[in-house]
Amino acid sequence: MAKLTLTINGEVRSAEVPPGAFLADVLRETFGLTGTKIGCNEAECGICTVLVDGVPVNSCIYPALKANGAHVQTVEGLAQNGKLHPLQQAFIDHGAVQCGFCTPGLLMTAKALLDQNPNPTEDDIKHALKDTYCRCTGYVSVINAIRDAAARLRGEPPIPPSLPHTKEPLRFVGRPLPRPDAVAKVTGAAKYTDDYVFPNMLHGATLRAGIPHARIKRIDTSKAKALPGVVAVLTHEDVPGRKNHGLVYEDWPVLCYDKVRYVGDAVAIVAAETRAIAEQALKLIEVEYEPLPVVDDPVAALAPDAPKVHEQGNLLKHIHVEKGDIDQGFAEADVIVEGEYQTATTEHAFLEPECSIGRVTEDGRIEVYVGSQIPYADRRQVANALGVPEDRVRIIGMLIGGGFGGKEDIAGQIHAALLAKATGRPVKILYRRSESLIFHPKRHAVKFKVKVGAKRDGTFTAMRIELWGDTGAYASLGDKVMTRAATHASGPYEVPHVKIDCYAVYTNNVPAGAFRGFGVTQSAFAIESAIDELAHRLGISPIEIRRKNALRVGSVTNTGAVIRESVGLLECIARVEQALQAEGTPWVFRKPDKPNKVYAWGFAAAYKNTGLGGGAPDRSEVEVEAFEDGSAEVRTSAAEIGQGLVGVLASIAAEELGVPYERVRVLLSDTDLTPDGGPTTASRQTYVTGNAARLASIKLRERLASVAAEMLDVPVDHLRFEDGYVRCNGKAVSFAEVVRQAHAEGIHTRLSHLYEAPKTQPLGTGGDMHFAFSYAAQAALVEVDLETGEVNCLKVISATDVGRAINPLALQGQIEGGIVMCLGNALTEEFIQEKGIPYTNRFARYKMPSIRHTPQIVSFIVEDPAAEGPYGAKGVGEISSIPTTPAITNAIFAATGVRVRKLPVDQDALLRAMRAQKAELAGSG
């Protein structure tokens, strides 16, 4: 140990630290300053940024002893005397805080910038924040917030947030209210799972297979068990209950027993006094494998002689969609285009790596602390593995540092519970970034064959589409994802004749599962590219061909559903078209001062279901309670992954109960205290849990109304609940008094409502497969360097039909974040695997968009209400992240004549294709 003395946020602190310690660990563990987060341990993501003697550094790899004698500033030191720093306030006001995990790093990097440069340009901001990543916001709000804070610090008036135009708000619904958790997130007070420490806590670590396919011959843990400091080493023999877990199919071993099917498979787990000892113990576990042949491609995996990943074969699911008569459709076509497309495996790159803490309570129950998207599914799977009834397990949801679908499956929840039970002590399992990358399910890589037929006027006659989705070693949600990919594969258009065959296939790659867009991101790329090609062939504008075929009221989808309402697609297309006209640039153009660049627009449209659909019961239960102090609490198990659900639920309860927004608390995801809100997936929470909250609040209001009516001696239906009062004809009684009176009369002011969304039909049975869809149209402007093939997306014009904007600020964040994530899907992101071995085993090998990639975003909101949705709202979480990729790749075609058929766009291949095309043109000319 070595002596370290430094000044942190103005206070001199000393400690004995290990010579190898890094500053971030010392700040967090020794000094308890957990506002500084660790995202990667490799100086890539920048979220651990603190200031050392005024300059920003990545504290995750900054030797602690190097800070000896230095002045260190962390996020906890930004607010002074209880007053937020202008940067903190601006981040809240502009909605630059979503999941909040990267927020401290962004704030500290921005602080360093403003200390040096009080009036930064957008370029200055992008330069300074280049290596500080955020996965939620898309950075637009971050840039605006920093400019606003700079103005405030210069003593100028604040710059208001730029918000989309939306419908006239109600009292709370429709207003850009700040997130209830925003202050905690900008001050560093917000605690995520790894920020919790229990007395006597052990640290767990997981032995991963490291090879993609092998039979396990022998596991010997004796040397690991003998290592001082190791408390438990467990293998499959120590799993008392079910040996497999899984959200839909139970095919994923808790700890592998016969085979390993991908490199991230868990073979053994260790609990030890320190993390270092636990990791050292992993190296002492001997596992003897008999390697098996590896299959890493979904098409190859369907060959009869392909190595079998699972006994029953490699086909997880064949999904078939058929409408009309495909042969007739192509016979009627004047033009047919055919093409093959391929999307990449991509990574959620949520900035908070997975963390679980398991704990045994005094009465022998198991608690798991975890940031999970589906707490009740966690409870079921943990209980099953432990072999105990579900009510013996309690999942306690923590703040979640980003999810995007990547925190739906089990990560360390079961392992932490097993180790806690085995040792009788709390056990924390925190994944390193390198482990998170190779372990958790990804976005499916999908191969497409697309054939589209149309009349000369652009009317679609037929679409034949085949899809092969690589679902990796375990099912996860692969069946559901690929079903969504298939049913959305013909795009948001009415097509009379459709035939789609989709195969979800097991391989020895890292599993694939839920990821924002849920299969539709992939199929939109294929179909929107094909339609672009068709338009080009027919000489019709890419906008016109989509307008001609767009779904509208009365249209029949490819699954046979009749669209009866809330289809704002035509309006989305029109809004983007108008904005494009206002731009005043040609579709393709050059700039005199940039001789080596060409600029072009691309266009795409999309739709995305709200809710589970396909006949699955889609329910959410919400409990609402009114308190004698006039406040209320909303409780449900639904995940706040940054998207803003807490604010949505608070504003709905405030709206219906007539209490101030600030007086509504939202308690999420504690399976002992909050009823089941269902999974946070499929853009369903605002609709389903929002409705449950609305109806529970209305029920509670009605119950309170009868009490208030007696107190005021007026008829019930004349009462108005507003501003924390119940009023009628000039008489008023406070909400708090009504609650007190109710209690005095023995009336409970806590009730719950189980909302069930409209019934849907399974695929193949006709009728409504989904109860609502959201729609979007986008145009993207790209700049292509003709000498290097480099592509930049400069601007995105977007229009999104969300039914109703419940909170325009949060909505804007969802849209900007979705666009930038989808820009990454087009231009930067690929999780690379070679014969089942991830090449992308650290963040330095996975490029998600940085602030430098952020385009200018012009966003329009279309509110075509869904009759059953809360206030007309439908899903918004995914839709914006779907059309951006094809809008960009279609723009690249317009700029270069090269059709992108494989994602992500590869400047190397693009340049060579441009050269080849030029040579071909020269040859034919």
Add this chain to the structure above:
Amino acid sequence: MREAYLIPDTLEAAAALLAEHGGRARVVGGGTDYFVDEAHNGAPILIDVTRLRGLREIREAEGYVLIGCGVTHAQIVASPLIQRGGTALVEACGQIGGPQVRNVATLAGNIAHALPAADGTLALLALGGEIQVAWHADGALHTEWWPLARAFKGPGQSAVDSTRQIIAAMRFKPTGANEASAFARVMRPQGVALPIMGLAARVQFDAEGRIAAASIATGPAGPVPFRALQTEAFLIGRTLSEVTLNEAAQVLLQEVHLRTSPHRATAEYRREVLPVLLRRALTRCAARARGELITA
């Protein structure tokens, strides 16, 4: 397990500590590369050489610009001396990482890492840089200036033994009248966070606008950072015309060994962009030498 992290304050002390620990200790600079790969080569004792007296700054000495081993990329980017006399180095160092990395990472560390396409290394190579190697033997400190090229044995393999020797400083002769330098690179937005091709040039023109001296470094074009000697020779005596640029590009493509590196770039692509980088760097040199573009 790390036994010690030592931060000596003189070069003598640092060299003596290395000698004392006989191979169990190694030198570390900013550590932004080292700590990421540490799992593979964790020395028990680290000697941090970023706080050595006299070696934390940039100064002029005997006609050279001298950069101490503690100097960070951020310091280089902000240095008027280097902006003026070694613009290529400013351009290269300004593109490495974000501010968090540039505030910590040192140029000496960049050189010690010995990657064939390291931005700062290429720029210093084109500038005709040298490194001062220091070590402790027989109870005394020894130092020796090496031409930069001598520092590289192979990809990631430095000729400077970091368990025995310290890169104490770097130096180059600043560009003078009618002379300038520039750096250009192409990154790939996917995959590895390494440039797929970089090129630095230093060019001096005579009074008639003909090239009087040229030095060009590029990479990855072989196992170590590559000096394009044939291209340099070709350029001498020529004006920077369209014809010269095209012909120089052909000479350059003849003398380099471009290969395909998986997940980074194809050899074919590198052949396409290398002439682009040469053109961009040389035209920027010419503009700067004419006084049109002074800084990066």
